[in-house]
Amino acid sequence: MAKRAGQCYYKILRSFMLDSGHGKIHPIFTTFIKKYGLRKPTLGTMLVRHLCLESNVDVALRLIHELDQNNLKLHFPADVIRTLKDQGRLVDAYKLVVGAQIDDIDVVDYSILVHRLSKEGYIDKALELCNLAIKRGVFLNVVTYNSLFNGLCRQGCLVEAFRLFDALEQNNIFPSEITFGTLIDALVREGYLLDAKQLFERMVVKNIKPNTHIYNSLIDGYCKFGNVKEALRLFGDLENKSLQPDRFTISSLIYGFFLKGNMEEALVFFMNMKENGFSPDFLGFLYLVRGMCSKGRMEEARSVLREMLQDQSVIELINRVDEEIETESVEGFLVNLCEQGNIQAALVILNEIGSMFFPYKRNTSPEEENLTIPSEGDNQDVSVNFLSTIHQMDFDTIYSRMATLCSEGNVQGAADVAKAMIRDCAND
Structure with missing residues (x-):
């Protein structure tokens, strides 16, 4: 009779587990254990599984240890590990893999957990897991x-x-190509260009073909450190390898010319790439316009700005802050500034949009700082008062105020107006 009762309890528990009724299972488990104990490894496995899914992994591990001491070896299912990973409980999954002898976890399961742990910053745990897998x-x-x-x-x-x-x-x-790309990226980011170049050459010797992304890392790094000549050599090598440059490639080289103050070559490069069907990204256009303005070449800056405002990728970026202000949108505001010839005011807005979406990219260098116009402190209070009522004003009023501030040399004041306008766009 007792045996049949025990079998009934076991079937009920198993049914609850299959139906994922974890919250209802605890009272039944308690009653069962009091009457019949944990005589079967299958029941122990079921209880460990229940504890894990109920966020009691530490208790589950202690139970596994106790069962092991009593010669009850558990066949622990790897699907619990997968469930914990899917729930984002990476540390719990890690604890379970390390603390329990789970035989049916394969290289795919280990790789996924290592990837997730590494991505979330648990690099020590990811390394330990790899060592455990090898053992x-x-x-x-x-x-x-x-x-x-x-x-x-x-x-x-x-x-x-x-x-x-x-x-x-x-x-x-x-x-693999990804291995080299990751390490080259890291070296360039830390400024170790010589080491990055040597690793790149080592990659080529091993007959691993670099992709555009790897070329971009090196090109961007050399441009940031002022070696445009080496960047152009790499760009030529990229084309010789039948690889296609992308928007980032073009923009990196424009940025390199910009830092050197060589806007003539930047413009020629831009036009050549345009003829071949390639365009820069938002930052590339921005530095072209900024550089032309710094040289006083306002009509050429206006021409580039027109191109910029017809580029789909740029428009998509602007539209992310393009809520309506009265009847004028940010995009429409920029188009009007361009058509009215106030490129400096348009540039102020573009700079603010750039700082919103690329706050950590291409940090301002000493050369770049020399290209900015100093602000006038005398007009600061006036612009602050203006900001408090900007949401009530139409395009003509905002335009007039920005134009006045720019003509007075108060670019910072105009920037404050642009910030307020864009902030208003996002909040409306």
């Missing part, structure tokens, strides 16, 4: 290691990343 006889591949490289580089741990990189081939794992 358990799971053969990791380059995909798993790429996640580690990405996590290490994101945290600035370049020494650790390259130690791991140097050990790859000793374990018969060969770096």
Whole structure:
């Protein structure tokens, strides 16, 4: 009789688990354990599973240890690990893998968990998990290691990343294009251009073909540090390898010319690329307009601005802040400024849009600072008063005020007006 009762309880518990009725299962488990104990490994597995899904992973691990001490070996299902990952409970999944002997976790499960841990900043746990997988006889591949490289580089741990990189081939794992790209990106970002170039050459020697993204990293790095000549050499190499430049490639080189103050070459480069069907991104257009204005070449700046305001990618970006102000939109406001020839006021607005979407990109260099116009403190109070009523004004009033501030040399005051206008756009 007791045996049949025990079987009934077991079937009820199993039914609840299959129906995901975790909240209802605890009283039944308690009654069952009091009467019949944990005599079957299958029941222990069920209870451990229930505890994990109810966020009691530490209790589950203690139970696993106690069952092991009583020679009740659990066959723990890997789908619980996957469920925890899907729920975003990465640390719980990590604890369970490390604390329990789970035999049916394969390289895919390990790789996914390593990737997620690395991405969320738990790089120490990701590294420990890889070491554990190797000890358990799971053969990791380059995909798993790429996640580690990405996590290490994101945290600035370049020494650790390259130690791991140097050990790859000793374990018969060969770096991929993604491996090299991640490490080259990190070196360029930290300013180690010579090391990045050497790694790039090492990649070529291994017959791994660099993609446009890797060329972009190097081109952008050389441009930021003023070596436009080397950037152009890489650009020529990119084309010789039958690779297509993208908007970032074009914009990086324009930025390099801009920092050198060589806007003539920047404009020629822009026109040549346009003839070949390539355009810069928002920042590339912005630096062209800014550079032309700094040289007093306002009509050419106006021509570039017209091109910019017809570019689909630029319009899509502007439209992200393009809520209506009265009857005028930000895009329409810029078009009107362009048509009326007030390029400086349009540039102020574009600068503010750029700072909204690219706050950490291409930090201002000493050369760039020399291209800006100093603000006039005498007009500061006037612009502050104006900001408090800007939401009530139409295009002509806003335009007139910005034009006045720009003509007085108070670019900061005009920028404050632009900030208020754009902020008003986003909030309306």
